[in-house]
Amino acid sequence: MSATLGALATGAAVVGATLGGVSSPSQDLTSQGVDAIVGPAPLTAGGQRRRVVSRSTDRLAAESVVGTEDGRLQAAARARESALSRIEELVDRRAAYLRRHHWVLPFTGYRITATFGDTSSLWSTVHTGVDLAAPTGTVTGAVGAGVITYVGYDGAYGNKVVVTHADGTETWYGHLDTIAVGPGQEVVAGQQIGTVGATGNVTGPHLHLEVRPYGQDPVDPVPVLRERGVQL
Numbered sequence: 001m002s003a004t005l006g007a008l009a010t011g012a013a014v015v016g017a018t019l020g021g022v023s024s025p026s027q028d029l030t031s032q033g034v035d036a037i038v039g040p041a042p043l044t045a046g047g048q049r050r051r052v053v054s055r056s057t058d059r060l061a062a063e064s065v066v067g068t069e070d071g072r073l074q075a076a077a078r079a080r081e082s083a084l085s086r087i088e089e090l091v092d093r094r095a096a097y098l099r100r101h102h103w104v105l106p107f108t109g110y111r112i113t114a115t116f117g118d119t120s121s122l123w124s125t126v127h128t129g130v131d132l133a134a135p136t137g138t139v140t141g142a143v144g145a146g147v148i149t150y151v152g153y154d155g156a157y158g159n160k161v162v163v164t165h166a167d168g169t170e171t172w173y174g175h176l177d178t179i180a181v182g183p184g185q186e187v188v189a190g191q192q193i194g195t196v197g198a199t200g201n202v203t204g205p206h207l208h209l210e211v212r213p214y215g216q217d218p219v220d221p222v223p224v225l226r227e228r229g230v231q232l
């Protein structure tokens, strides 16, 4: 009898290992028949192993304590792994979102020489953007990711580049000295689209930066940029 029990116990250890991955081993043990499976014998208070084969539910619960603990640890490890890979995925997605939507300054070291709504004999209407004075040749970056939808000379704007962003907002870059992009090209935030110049209707080198929501009438770029994390 004890030899049989020993074999059963060994078999149970194998089954226990196999079932280690399931969340509720006792359930699986039950469904596979108690007669064939005996869990590892628990130690009594005195350190003696009790070997009991029984169909009783209490006995089964006691026998499966070790397997349940094992399964719980493995389930926790799997849950942690799954949570980590989920977090990684969210971080990647967040980074991609920021690449698409986060805006940056076109360049630093500028001086604002005209703001939106200013009037001057230079402009036929009120000023439609913000002027950032900087030396000719200053590398000018797109404020955000988008697609180049206009490249060319445009009257008072001089050499102009238009970037259309994912939400339909257009940013216009006027008076450029040189243009570094072509129509249809995709750009990321900060990517060079040209250099500061004094082409078009100007009195000195500067970037005329204009923001047009959905390609409609221009709005003050300052609050739009601020909403996207950029302080002009």
Ligand SMILES: [Zn+2]
Pocket (backbone or CB within 6 Å): 114, 127, 128, 129, 130, 131, 207, 208, 209
């Ligand atoms: Zn201007």
